[in-house]
Amino acid sequence: xxxxxxxxxxxxxxxxxxxxxxxxxxxxxxxxxxxxxxxxxxxxxxxxxxxxxxxxxxxxxxxxxxxxxxxxxxxxxxxxxxxxxxxxxxxxxxxxxxxxxxxxxxxxxxxxxxxxxxxxxxxxxxxxxxxxxxxxxxxxxxxxxxxxxxxxxxxxxxxxxxxxxxxxxxxxxxxxxxxxxxxxxxxxxxxxxxxxxxxxxxxxxxxxxxxxxxxxxxxxxxxxxxxxxxxxxxxxxxxxxx
Amino acid sequence: xxxxxxxxxxxxxxxxxxxxxxxxxxxxxxxxxxxxxxxxxxxxxxxxxxxxxxxxxxxxxxxxxxxxxxxxxxxxxxxxxxxxxxxxxxxxxxxxxxxxxxxxxxxxxxxxxxxxxxxxxxxxxxxxxxxxxxxxxxxxxxxxxxxxxxxxxxxxxxxxxxxxxxxxxxxxxxxxxxxxxxxxxxxxxxxxxxxxxxxxxxxxxxxxxxxxxxxxxxxxxxxxxxxxxxxxxxxxxxxxxxxxxxxxxxxxxxx
Amino acid sequence: xxxxxxxxxxxxxxxxxxxxxxxxxxxxxxxxxxxxxxxxxxxxxxxxxxxxxxxxxxxxxxxxxxxxxxxxxxxxxxxxxxxxxxxxxxxxxxxxxxxxxxxxxxxxxxxxxxxxxxxxxxxxxxxxxxxxxxxxxxxxxxxxxxxxxxxxxxxxxxxxxxxxxxxxxxxxxxxxxxxxxxxxxxxxxxxxxxxxxxxxxxxxxxxxxxxxxxxxxxxxxxxxxxxxxxxxxxxxxxxxxxxxxxxxxxxxxxxxxxxxxxxxxxxxxxxxxxxxxxxxxxxxxxxxxxxxxxxxxxxxxxxxxxxxxxxxxxxxxxxxxxxxxxxxxxxxxxxxxxxxxxxxxxxxxxxxxxxxxxxxxxxxxxxxxxxxxxxxxxxxxxxxxxxxxxxxxxxxxxxxxxxxxxxxxxxxxxx
Numbered sequence: 001x002x003x004x005x006x007x008x009x010x011x012x013x014x015x016x017x018x019x020x021x022x023x024x025x026x027x028x029x030x031x032x033x034x035x036x037x038x039x040x041x042x043x044x045x046x047x048x049x050x051x052x053x054x055x056x057x058x059x060x061x062x063x064x065x066x067x068x069x070x071x072x073x074x075x076x077x078x079x080x081x082x083x084x085x086x087x088x089x090x091x092x093x094x095x096x097x098x099x100x101x102x103x104x105x106x107x108x109x110x111x112x113x114x115x116x117x118x119x120x121x122x123x124x125x126x127x128x129x130x131x132x133x134x135x136x137x138x139x140x141x142x143x144x145x146x147x148x149x150x151x152x153x154x155x156x157x158x159x160x161x162x163x164x165x166x167x168x169x170x171x172x173x174x175x176x177x178x179x180x181x182x183x184x185x186x187x188x189x190x191x192x193x194x195x196x197x198x199x200x201x202x203x204x205x206x207x208x209x210x211x212x213x214x215x216x217x218x219x220x221x222x223x224x225x226x227x228x229x230x231x232x233x234x235x236x237x238x239x240x241x242x
Numbered sequence: 243x244x245x246x247x248x249x250x251x252x253x254x255x256x257x258x259x260x261x262x263x264x265x266x267x268x269x270x271x272x273x274x275x276x277x278x279x280x281x282x283x284x285x286x287x288x289x290x291x292x293x294x295x296x297x298x299x300x301x302x303x304x305x306x307x308x309x310x311x312x313x314x315x316x317x318x319x320x321x322x323x324x325x326x327x328x329x330x331x332x333x334x335x336x337x338x339x340x341x342x343x344x345x346x347x348x349x350x351x352x353x354x355x356x357x358x359x360x361x362x363x364x365x366x367x368x369x370x371x372x373x374x375x376x377x378x379x380x381x382x383x384x385x386x387x388x389x390x391x392x393x394x395x396x397x398x399x400x401x402x403x404x405x406x407x408x409x410x411x412x413x414x415x416x417x418x419x420x421x422x423x424x425x426x427x428x429x430x431x432x433x434x435x436x437x438x439x440x441x442x443x444x445x446x447x448x449x450x451x452x453x454x455x456x457x458x459x460x461x462x463x464x465x466x467x468x469x470x471x472x473x474x475x476x477x478x479x480x481x482x483x484x485x486x487x488x489x490x491x492x493x494x495x496x497x
Numbered sequence: 498x499x500x501x502x503x504x505x506x507x508x509x510x511x512x513x514x515x516x517x518x519x520x521x522x523x524x525x526x527x528x529x530x531x532x533x534x535x536x537x538x539x540x541x542x543x544x545x546x547x548x549x550x551x552x553x554x555x556x557x558x559x560x561x562x563x564x565x566x567x568x569x570x571x572x573x574x575x576x577x578x579x580x581x582x583x584x585x586x587x588x589x590x591x592x593x594x595x596x597x598x599x600x601x602x603x604x605x606x607x608x609x610x611x612x613x614x615x616x617x618x619x620x621x622x623x624x625x626x627x628x629x630x631x632x633x634x635x636x637x638x639x640x641x642x643x644x645x646x647x648x649x650x651x652x653x654x655x656x657x658x659x660x661x662x663x664x665x666x667x668x669x670x671x672x673x674x675x676x677x678x679x680x681x682x683x684x685x686x687x688x689x690x691x692x693x694x695x696x697x698x699x700x701x702x703x704x705x706x707x708x709x710x711x712x713x714x715x716x717x718x719x720x721x722x723x724x725x726x727x728x729x730x731x732x733x734x735x736x737x738x739x740x741x742x743x744x745x746x747x748x749x750x751x752x753x754x755x756x757x758x759x760x761x762x763x764x765x766x767x768x769x770x771x772x773x774x775x776x777x778x779x780x781x782x783x784x785x786x787x788x789x790x791x792x793x794x795x796x797x798x799x800x801x802x803x804x805x806x807x808x809x810x811x812x813x814x815x816x817x818x819x820x821x822x823x824x825x826x827x828x829x830x831x832x833x834x835x836x837x838x839x840x841x842x843x844x845x846x847x848x849x850x851x852x853x854x855x856x857x858x859x860x861x862x863x864x865x866x867x868x869x870x871x872x873x874x875x876x877x878x879x880x881x882x883x884x885x886x887x888x889x890x891x892x893x894x895x896x897x898x899x900x901x902x903x904x905x906x907x908x909x910x911x912x
Contacts, residue, residue, distance in 0.1 A: 011496075048320045051496040073322040083313035085249075087256035092249050099245040100321045140317075283817065294879060408880035415871050423871045431874060444876060460874070 001026045001179050002047060002148065007056030008203075009042055016042040017053070018203035026147065029170070029180035031190040031211075033227065034200035040183045041080070043200070044150055047181075048077060073101065076146035080153045082137035084125040090136060091121035094143070103144050111139040114165045130157045138166055148179045155189050167193060187224040197223075199230060206234050243331045246318070250335035254307065260343050263299055267291070267347020275355045285360040288348060289443050292368045293436055296344060297375040298400050304336050304379030305396040309389040316497050325493045329380075333485060337376045344368050363446045367439040370477040374435045375400070377484040384491040403436045411437075424459045432472075435480040442473045525549030525572075533558060533566075533574075540564055548572040548595065556580045561587050568594030571625070574610075576600040581608040582629075591620040600629040602657050609634035609659070613641060621646060631659035632680065635689075640669045650679040652703050660685040661702065664692075672697060679703075683725065686712040695719055705730050706747075717742055722754075728773060730756040737763035745771040753778045754795065760785060767911065769793070775800045776818070783807045789911050792816070797823050797863075806830035814908045815839060819876070821858040824896065825867055833858070837905040845906045856904040859895045861888035 004022035008015065017039045024030060032040050045051040047058060049065055049072065057064050060071040084093055098107065112118050115135040125133065134157045141149060151170075155163045170193050174180055184190055197214050199207040207214065207230055211223060218233070220226035254260055270291060274284045308315075311332070318328045348368060352361040382395035411430055415423060431437045445464045463469045523529070524536045524546060534555050536546045542562040550570030557580045560566075564587075572595055576582050579601040583592065597610035609631035613619050619641040626632045626648040633643055648661045661677030663685045664670060670692040676699075677683040683699030686692075686709035698721045699706035706722035707729045709715070714736035721743045722729045728747035731737065737760055744754035754773035755765070759781040768790045770776035776795040777787075780802035791814040792798035798818040799810075803826025810832065815821050816839035835851065843852035862881045865872045875881050888895060 009496075045497065050316060050319055052494065069322055069324050071322075072320065075320070077317070077320040079313065079317055079320070081313055082317075083310075085253035085311065085314060087253045088249055092252075096245055096249045097321065100318065100323050137317075280817075289877065293877075404879050405883075408875055408878045412865075412872060412875060412880065415869050415874075419869045419871075427871050427874055437874070437878070440877060441874065 001061060003059045004043070004047070005057045005059065007046060007053040007058060009039075009046065009051060010054045015203050017046070020056070020203070020205055022198065022205065022208065024179055024181065026179045027174075027177045028196055029174050029178075029182065029194045030196045030198050031187075031194040031223075032181055032183040032198050032200070033185075033187070033190070034206075038200040039203040040200055041152065042203075044152055044181070044183060047150065048072065048075065073144075074146050075148045075150060076141040076144055078137045078141035078149075078151045078154055080156070082133040084133065084136070086124070086126040088125050089122050090117060090125070090128075093125070093136065094121075094140070097140055097143065101144050105145065107143050108145050109139075109143070111135075111142050111165070111169055114169070115139060115162060131159055131162065134158055135162060138169075142169060142173070146178075149173060149181070151180070151182045153184055154182060155184065155186055163189070187227060191223040197227070199227065199234075201234065206230075243327050243334075246328070246331035247334045247338070250311075250332065251338050254335060254339040255342070259303055260339055263303070263340075264343040264347040266295075267344065268351065271348050271351040275351060281356055281358060282360060284355070285352070285358070285364050288352075288364055289440070291348070292364060292371065292443075293440055294404060296368050296371050297404065297436060300340050300372045300375035301379040301382075301396045301400050302393065303340065304376045305383050305392050306389075307336055308332070308380065308383035309392065312497075319497060326489060329489055329492045333376065333380060337373055340372050340376060341369050344372055360443070360446045363443055366474075367443055370474075370481070371435060371439050373481040374477065374484075377481050377488065381484040381488040381491075384488045384495060403434050407434045408437065428460070428463065432476045435477055438473055438476055438480075442470075519543040519545060521545045521547060523547045523549065526551050537564065557582065557584060559584045559586060560590055563587055563589035565591045566593070566595065567591075568596070568624075571596050573598055576608075576610075576629070578602070581606075581610075581612060583611045584614060585612065585616055585619055586614045588617040588619065590616070591622075593620070593623045596625045596627065597629055597632075598627045600631070602630045602659075604656065607631050607634060607659060607663070609663070612636070613638040617641065620644075626650075626661075629659070630657075631663050632661045632677070633663070634660075635662075635664040635667045635670065637665070638667045638670070641667075642671045642673065643675060644671070644673040646675045648675065648677045648680065652679045652701070658703055661699070664689045668692065671695075676700070677702065682706075682708040683722070685709065686715070688712065690714055692716075693718070697721070698723075700724055702726065706744075707731070710734060713737075716740070721745075723747070725752075727751055728753040728756065730758070731760060732756075732758040734759075735761040735763065737765075739763070739765045739768060741767045743769045743771070744773060744776070745769070747773045749774060757782045757785070764788070765790060770795055770798070778802075779808075780804050785809075786811075788812055789909065790814075791911055792818055792821075794818065796820070799823070801831065802826075808832070809834075811835050812905075812909050813837070814911060815858070816908070820860065820863040820866075822899070823863045823867055824859060824899065826896070831899075833899065833901045835903045835905055836901055837908045838901065839908075841904050841906075843904065850906050851903040852906055855900040855902045857889070857892070857895060857900045859899055860885050861894050864894050 002024040004020055007017055007020050009017040020043060034040050042051055046053050057066060065071050117135060117139055138154060154166060170180060182190060182193060196210050197207060198205060214226050215221060218226045218229040220229055271288060274287050278284055315328060319325060349365050378399045379396050382399060383392050385395060386392050431441060442464060445461060464473060522536045522540055522544060524533050530536045532555060533548060533553055537558060537560060540546055545565040545567060548568050550572050552573045552575055554575045554577055574582050574595060574597050576599045578599050582597050582600055592611060600610050601608045610626050610629040611621055612634040615637040617640045621633055622644045624646045628651055632648040643662060650658055652658060658681045660682040661680035661684060662672060666688045668690045670689060672694045674696045678701050680702045681704050683702040683706045689712040692715045694717045696719045700723050702725045704726050706725035710732040712734050716738040718740045723745040725747055729744060747754055752774045754770040754776045757779040762784045764786045766788045770792045771794055773795045775797040776792045776799060778800045781804045783806045785808045787810045789812050794817045797820045798815050799822045801822055801824045803824060808831045811834050814837045821838060838856050838858060841852055841856045843854040845852055861884055
């Protein structure tokens with residue numbers, strides 16, 4: 001559904017992405033992991049069209065996304081930091097987003113209700129806690145039944161109950177055949193939610209396969225352990241090459 | 243786009259900064275009317291506010307607002323919408339809110355006490371300068387990713403048009419005092435929106451100052467219909483040019 | 498003069514005529530005498546000719562004996578754009594209550610509606626002048642009164658418009674309560690001395706409201722000179738007394754409220770200068786006292802050329818002028834004291850109503866503009882504000898001695 005074809009992105013001398021290739025298919029959910037500065041956010045921004053790649057192309061259903069914006073109708077995005085105009089009400093924000101996207105079918109307000117946001121539609125953004133703003137971001141990402149969901153650190157700042165609500169929601173969407181990309185540091189969250197792992201390091205994809213394959217390769221039964229082993233293996237390889 | 247503009251507009255109107263700005267204009271205009279019963283003189287004093295404060299507030303506020311809205315702009319751009327729409331929506335929302343603050347703060351007392359034709363020119367100049375400096379603020383905002391640097395560029399714009407440019411102009415006049423400079427200076431004035439607005443105002447208010455031989459030339463020019471159209475046209479160009487450059491940068495920019 | 502007053506005048510003159518047994522002749526369409534020319538012909542010296550309403554087209558009429566010409570019901574003398582109307586070549590003539598219209602226009606001859614040629618004791622009063630070339634023209638005349646006349650011309654260009662009240666080589670003239678509009682110069686004097694000009698209004702004339710030269714010891718009181726093309730210009734004269742006049746709304750690159758050129762030993766007192774490009778422009782003038790004048794909303798209140806000396810400016814009010822005083826040199830030979838300046842920012846600790854620090858009416862920016870006129874473009878810019886502040890703190894360019902050492906804290910009450 002989304003194919004990332006050999007993209008590189010340079011910020012000045014810094015190579016944020018260096019020849020990245022990826023195939024993302026519907027019905028699968030991907031854990032995008034890697035240390036800080038490994039290029040995860042840049043990759044997500046490239047897919048969303050917020051960052052223009054220095055070279056390479058990103059195809060969405062076979063069509064290039066460069067210079068296009070219509071394909072984003074089919075992406076729901078939850079940003080890492082949700083900052084909204086201070087004096088805007090939750091209701092106004094949701095109304096504005098609906099106006100921008102002009103949905104053709106009914107919107108999915110399940111999360112709005114589950115998070116109890118429907119009772120605080122008149123609250124202004126500056127009056128909300130960081131967690132509540134995160135709930136708003138999540139609700140917005142799922143609002144339009146988008147076939148692709150990109151969640152950047154979705155659980156950061158959420159209380160345990162809300163994390164569970166969100167996880168349930170992700171699983172339901174996964175069963176509906178959505179393509180889901182989750183970037184997170186909290187590996188335990190990812191274990192239940194994702195089917196594939198994309199590990200990035202210094203702007204390159206180091207590992208891209210199913211979780212089963214990763215566990216098999218590393219002889220570990222838990223995702224977190226498996227990744228730790230993977231990282232050590234890679235570091236070992238790098239040190240040998242260097 | 244209208245709903246983007248409307249909600250952001252409402253949001254900005256409710257910020258403390260906008261309210262303080264409106265209040266400042268209201269208080270100073272009312273105070274001037276109380277200190278001086280001659281509306282012509284009040285308009286003249288307000289001219290300083292329009293030429294100094296309005297551009298400064300417009301450019302600094304807009305730059306800060308842009309960077310405070312950075313994440314929100316990102317979120318909007320992740321939606322199926324052209325960057326142009328988001329950018330122009332932000333521009334209009336900021337421009338409308340600062341214009342309304344100015345209209346309420348300066349316009350309401352002026353129309354209440356009656357400032358004559360000078361009042362209309364003053365309001366027009368104030369609105370045009372607001373639009374110009376909001377454009378310049380968007381330009382300085384898209385030129386860099388660093389908020390502090392952007393505010394620095396914005397202040398530099400303001401300082402350049404308020405003071406440095408006039409210094410250069412005086413230096414040119416001094417250096418080429420032996421040559422006929424009327425037409426040259428007329429062209430040079432067009433390169434500074436603050437000067438242009440000032441001279442359009444002066445010809446309304448302080449006409450006698452420009453009554454020497456040279457002044458008569460400018461008065462004939464700016465006083466004629468074509469001169470008024472010229473000034474208004476140049477000011478519009480001053481609104482559109484930085485905005486257009488900023489838009490071009492923004493549509494290609496990495497966020 | 499009001500209508501009853503005018504009637505009273507007629508009665509008085511009629512009584513006087515009866516006493517001296519002078520005859521009264523009536524001219525009119527329904528009268529025995531139908532032409533003014535004939536009446537003048539048959540009249541004896543001292544007779545009165547009453548001209549009744551109607552239009553008279555009789556070309557040029559010449560009066561060579563003492564007569565009184567009185568119009569009744571506004572008779573009109575029409576010059577058909579060809580003739581001078583009334584030439585007075587005898588002393589002791591009175592002309593009143595007549596409408597003069599459409600004189601000829603000529604570039605070689607100063608055709609006038611009423612011309613006084615080398616005469617004395619002539620009175621021209623209560624007449625109306627409509628679209629005449631020269632209105633009232635005095636040449637070599639004396640002890641005459643020109644009062645209560647209204648002159649209105651349609652302003653054309655300078656060549657085919659004459660002066661309203663024009664006097665040449667005359668003395669002891671009184672010009673009182675006339676209104677002149679739309680002429681070239683409203684009031685023009687050359688070699689006119691010992692005369693009084695009072696309560697006149699000279700407005701909207703093409704060139705000067707008042708223009709004189711070589712006209713010594715005249716007195717100008719309570720006149721209004723407004724909206725004239727170039728204001729008022731007076732030259733080469735001594736002993737001018739200008740008191741309580743108003744000079745206003747004289748706009749333009751070469752317009753002055755009052756231009757003084759080579760004027761000496763004179764006084765300018767109690768006048769109002771309002772909304773002129775330059776309130777007073779003076780050069781080559783000395784020993785003039787400027788006292789208790791008010792200068793309001795002028796471009797330049799006073800432009801003082803360096804060629805002026807020994808002038809005194811005291812107890813004047815300066816307010817809302819773009820520039821108070823501008824000069825082109827460093828002059829120390831004029832006295833400026835105890836004026837009110839609205840820009841004065843000093844203090845008065847000893848409470849004697851005069852400021853404790855001197856006021857320096859010449860701003861740095863005005864000096865810049867004086868040298869580089871194009872710099873007017875920077876007026877009211879932030880740069881100019883800073884320059885003037887800096888100059889006030891550390892004078893470098895402005896003449897140091899040109900200052901008011903005892904500026905008044907409050908405007909003088911000038912009525």
